[in-house]
Amino acid sequence: MAGTTRAFAGKRCLITGGLGFIGSNLAHRLVALGARVTIVDSLIPAYGGNLHNIDHIRDRVHVNISDVRDPHAMQVLVRGQDYIFNLAGQIGHLESMEDPQTDLRINTEGPLTVLEACRRYNPGAKVLYASTRQVYGKPLHLPVDETHPLQPIDCNAVSNIAAEHYHRLYSAVHGLRTVCLRLTNTYGPRQMMKDTQGRYAFIYYWIRRIIDGEPLLVMGGNQTRDFTYVDDCVGALLLAAAEPQADGEVYNLGGEAMSLRSLADLLIQVAGGGRIELMELPAERRAIDPGKVYLSYEKIRRELGWEPHVGLAEGLSRTIAFYRQHRDRYWNAADVAEQQIDALQIVRPGDDLPPSAPS
Amino acid sequence: MAGTTRAFAGKRCLITGGLGFIGSNLAHRLVALGARVTIVDSLIPAYGGNLHNIDHIRDRVHVNISDVRDPHAMQVLVRGQDYIFNLAGQIGHLESMEDPQTDLRINTEGPLTVLEACRRYNPGAKVLYASTRQVYGKPLHLPVDETHPLQPIDCNAVSNIAAEHYHRLYSAVHGLRTVCLRLTNTYGPRQMMKDTQGRYAFIYYWIRRIIDGEPLLVMGGNQTRDFTYVDDCVGALLLAAAEPQADGEVYNLGGEAMSLRSLADLLIQVAGGGRIELMELPAERRAIDPGKVYLSYEKIRRELGWEPHVGLAEGLSRTIAFYRQHRDRYWNAADVAEQQIDALQIVRPGDDLPPSAPS
Numbered sequence: 001m002a003g004t005t006r007a008f009a010g011k012r013c014l015i016t017g018g019l020g021f022i023g024s025n026l027a028h029r030l031v032a033l034g035a036r037v038t039i040v041d042s043l044i045p046a047y048g049g050n051l052h053n054i055d056h057i058r059d060r061v062h063v064n065i066s067d068v069r070d071p072h073a074m075q076v077l078v079r080g081q082d083y084i085f086n087l088a089g090q091i092g093h094l095e096s097m098e099d100p101q102t103d104l105r106i107n108t109e110g111p112l113t114v115l116e117a118c119r120r121y122n123p124g125a126k127v128l129y130a131s132t133r134q135v136y137g138k139p140l141h142l143p144v145d146e147t148h149p150l151q152p153i154d155c156n157a158v159s160n161i162a163a164e165h166y167h168r169l170y171s172a173v174h175g176l177r178t179v180c181l182r183l184t185n186t187y188g189p190r191q192m193m194k195d196t197q198g199r200y201a202f203i204y205y206w207i208r209r210i211i212d213g214e215p216l217l218v219m220g221g222n223q224t225r226d227f228t229y230v231d232d233c234v235g236a237l238l239l240a241a242a243e244p245q246a247d248g249e250v251y252n253l254g255g256e257a258m259s260l261r262s263l264a265d266l267l268i269q270v271a272g273g274g275r276i277e278l279m280e281l282p283a284e285r286r287a288i289d290p291g292k293v294y295l296s297y298e299k300i301r302r303e304l305g306w307e308p309h310v311g312l313a314e315g316l317s318r319t320i321a322f323y324r325q326h327r328d329r330y331w332n333a334a335d336v337a338e339q340q341i342d343a344l345q346i347v348r349p350g351d352d353l354p355p356s357a358p359s
Numbered sequence: 360m361a362g363t364t365r366a367f368a369g370k371r372c373l374i375t376g377g378l379g380f381i382g383s384n385l386a387h388r389l390v391a392l393g394a395r396v397t398i399v400d401s402l403i404p405a406y407g408g409n410l411h412n413i414d415h416i417r418d419r420v421h422v423n424i425s426d427v428r429d430p431h432a433m434q435v436l437v438r439g440q441d442y443i444f445n446l447a448g449q450i451g452h453l454e455s456m457e458d459p460q461t462d463l464r465i466n467t468e469g470p471l472t473v474l475e476a477c478r479r480y481n482p483g484a485k486v487l488y489a490s491t492r493q494v495y496g497k498p499l500h501l502p503v504d505e506t507h508p509l510q511p512i513d514c515n516a517v518s519n520i521a522a523e524h525y526h527r528l529y530s531a532v533h534g535l536r537t538v539c540l541r542l543t544n545t546y547g548p549r550q551m552m553k554d555t556q557g558r559y560a561f562i563y564y565w566i567r568r569i570i571d572g573e574p575l576l577v578m579g580g581n582q583t584r585d586f587t588y589v590d591d592c593v594g595a596l597l598l599a600a601a602e603p604q605a606d607g608e609v610y611n612l613g614g615e616a617m618s619l620r621s622l623a624d625l626l627i628q629v630a631g632g633g634r635i636e637l638m639e640l641p642a643e644r645r646a647i648d649p650g651k652v653y654l655s656y657e658k659i660r661r662e663l664g665w666e667p668h669v670g671l672a673e674g675l676s677r678t679i680a681f682y683r684q685h686r687d688r689y690w691n692a693a694d695v696a697e698q699q700i701d702a703l704q705i706v707r708p709g710d711d712l713p714p715s716a717p718s
Contacts, residue, residue: 071460097532100475100525101430104468108521112459150509152524153532162467162521165511166459173456173512173646287532 004235007242009034014081016040016068016114017049017088018061021191022130022183024053025230026085026237031057033238040077040088042067047090048192048200050336052329068110074117083241084118084127086111086167089160092200093134093288096156107159108166115170115178126177128241129167131160133184133252133295143296146182146252154288164250171248179240180250184295188230188315189322193330202260203227206267207316208331210274211323220281221261226294228255229315232308239304246304254297255308263312270316363594366601368393373440375399375427375473376408376447377420380550381489381542383412384589385444385596390416392597399436399447401426406449407551407559409695411688427469433476440481442600445470445488445526448519451559452493452647455515466518467525474529474537485536487600488526490519492543492611492654502655505541505611513647523609530607538599539609543654547589547674548681552689561619562586566675567690569626569633570682579640580620585653587614588674591667598663605663613656614667622671629675 013030017023018039030037039061043049054061066073068088078084089107090096096103111129118125136144137151152158167178187203198205198217206216236253240246258266261276268274281289300306310318323330330336372389376382377398389396398420402408413420425432427447437443448466449455455462470488477484495503496510511517526537546562557564557576565575595612599605617625620635627633640648659665669677682689689695 100471101468104471104521108467109460109463112463116459150524152528155525155528158521158524158528161524162463162517165509165517165520166514169511169514169517 004238004242005033008083008238010036011082012036012038012080013083013085014038014040014077015085015087016110018085019043019049019051019053019063020087021048021053021188022186022230022233023085023087024050024190025188026087026234027054027061028057029234029238031060037061038077038081039063040066040068040073042088045333046195050190050192050330052326052336053190055329068114069105071113071117074113075121078114078117078122078125081122081125084114084125085237085241086114086127086129089130091156093154093156094199094284096154096159097284097288100155103155104159104162107156108162111163112166115166115176118176119170119174123174123176126241126247127167127170127179128237129163129178129180130237131164131180131182131250132157133182133293134290135161135164135182136290136293138290139293142292143254143294144252145296146250146299153290168248168250177244177247179246179248181236181240182250182252182295183228183233184252184254185225185227186230186233187227188319190230193323194333194336206264207319207323210267210271211320211327213274215275215277216264216267218260218264218276218278219285220289221264221278222259222292223289224257224259224292224294225263226255226257227263227312227315228253228308229310229318232310235309236300236306239306240300243304249303251300251304252295252297253300254295256312257294258312266312267316270313271320363597363601364392367442367597369395370441371395371397371439372442372444373397373399373436374444374446375469377444378402378408378410378412378422379446380407380412380547381545381589381592382444382446383409383549384547385446385593386413386420387416388593388597390419396420397436397440398422399425399427399432401447404692405554409549409551409689411685411695412549414688427473428464430472430476433472434480437473437476437481437484440484443473443477443484443486444596444600445473445486448489450515452513452515453558453643455513455518456643456647459514462514463518463521466515467521470522471525474525474535477535478529478533482533482535485600485606486526486529486538487596488522488537488539489596490523490539490541490609491516492541492652493649494520494523494541495649495652497649498652501651502613502653503611504655505609505658512649527607527609536603536606538605538607540595540599541609541611541654542587542592543611543613544584544586545589545592546586547678549589552682553692553695565623565626566678566682569630570679570686572633574634574636575623575626577619577623577635577637578644579648580623580637581618581651582648583616583618583651583653584622585614585616586622586671586674587612587667588669588677591669594668595659595665598665599659602663608662610659610663611654611656612659612665613654615671616653617671625671626675629672630679
């Protein structure tokens with residue numbers, strides 16, 4: 001992956017959802033590689049956007065508060081960009097079942113609006129899309145490779161499938177260079193922590209509880225999942241962006257696979273203590289639970305040379321250390337919101353643009 | 360199919376897009392079968408809705424002008440219905456490429472809004488969805504069966520794929536009874552004729568031109584397509600509605616297959632005269648043209664006993680006869696719009712509901 005360290009120097013990169021978990025980790029890496037980064041985020045309160053996610057790089061990125069469903073904003077923002085990371089999304093599976101229209105608008109119409117803006121105003125940009133392993137539904141075989149049928153069992157997966165199709169179509173018909181990555185359970189620093197219900201994912205929820213000395217609620221426990229540390233996920237995004245042979249393709253990511261029960265044990269071991277409470281999987285979750293699922297990442301390994309470098313024990317250790325240090329910036333939703341208003345002052349109108357912003 | 364003649368007597372049926380081509384032909388059949396029919400249509404001017412499509416059954420159906428994207432209207436209208444035919448849609452492939460967001464909202468968010476209304480207020484209804492053979496893209500093999508990969512090459516196909524997934528998901532997760540039919544080129548009486556550009560389909564465009572004594576513009580000509588006469592399409596919708604074993608399934612329709620050049624020759628023969636002008640397929644159409652494509656309808660034949668009964672020569676003959684008789688109600692967009700305003704008086708507020716309306 002040595003090529004990717006040079007591919008982004010001086011390049012203009014737009015990251016939608018750039019104040020969220022994966023987007024902000026990507027922004028950190030791109031800044032380190034010398035890229036000129038513009039972050040787009042709508043900071044929808046319930047979601048994972050957090051201005052503290054760009055602490056330490058605030059003076060080296062341009063932040064634009066807007067929604068990917070806004071065609072006017074997107075038409076301006078995509079111009080001149082070399083790489084566009086189309087990451088903004090509503091990631092809740094339960095949310096998608098309760099309000100599928102909002103899920104559809106954010107996750108399908110949003111990315112489509114970015115693609116349309118590119119087609120009209122920047123057809124030379126390369127566009128990366130982050131999809132989800134949920135598109136496969138309940139696996140017919142394991143590990144799940146990219147040829148597995150798409151049989152979604154939650155609305156969030158449908159909205160991601162449609163967005164994938166648009167990316168592939170804009171490549172096949174309009175000649176845009178697009179790549180779709182199907183992400184599995186991604187974890188690490190800068191993930192949302194303010195949600196105390198574990199509605200978007202269980203891993204951050206467990207990490208929060210173990211840091212707070214509360215028991216880990218293991219719902220079911222026999223479900224197997226695979227996990228990608230966020231730095232490895234960011235590495236895949238950069239590689240797929242830098243490699244022309246990825247154009248028009250879709251790739252699974254992946255990582256170490258483990259049952260939820262074993263993961264809870266590992267987390268307790270890494271954290272130096274903790275306990276488990278077992279409970280039944282509630283009906284609303286059981287209806288959309290895919291059971292045992294982990295992905296084959298053989299295609300991206302073979303074609304682009306990607307593989308995960310950070311194992312679960314190491315990744316969980318780094319993640320716990322990060323949150324123990326930065327608890328105040330992530331724990332309470334009200335604090336996060338208030339701090340964001342302060343932090344937003346860095347992008348008040350009239351300020352000179354930061355050095356890395358497109359001119 | 361004898362069972363379907365009794366299945367609908369006294370049943371409440373909602374048809375979205377019911378003033379359009381297929382919806383209105385379905386309404387005629389359902390009225391004849393003794394059903395209590397409510398038609399929903401937004402009469403978007405460019406599309407195929409036409410109040411003259413329900414001439415002769417106006418006093419036996421209830422017409423409600425509203426948009427399937429309107430959750431409030433849908434929540435009221437789905438209640439108490441036994442069968443819901445989720446047919447409203449934007450059908451233009453070229454349109455979908457020019458304005459994919461509108462296509463997505465009408466074709467995905469619209470049907471989803473109907474499904475959501477059913478989930479909340481009428482989970483016992485059976486819902487039929489009309490999708491398109493375009494979901495397959497350029498065929499990898501012929502005939503195309505339901506297991507063929509979905510590789511859409513136009514945005515309209517993506518919006519249909521997403522709507523299909525929602526229907527199947529609402530069946531698998533929420534227990535709604537839904538069926539998706541993938542329609543091929545459907546033709547017959549009550550199809551839109553006011554579009555003089557052939558933007559939505561070539562077959563009505565050719566029929567219009569041959570009736571007007573104008574040459575048939577054959578773009579390319581070697582493309583093969585299959586054709587379903589609208590009565591056969593309506594028969595499939597009724598059969599899939601009446602048969603419990605169809606629940607949760609997706610079925611191709613189909614019909615007689617022919618090259619466009621041969622179809623033009625047949626049309627001239629049936630009409631008793633006419634001529635052809637050959638031209639190249641324009642670039643914007645070539646980009647989204649699937650080439651040679653026809654579907655296998657073996658699955659619906661085997662499982663539900665459906666097969667087409669009206670061949671192309673007979674179907675074209677009936678269609679030409681219909682339009683020669685009713686030219687004034689279909690030809691000019693301005694006339695159609697004006698007549699519709701007059702015709703709308705039949706559903707002015709305060710009128711007693713017609714006998715077939717839900718009480």
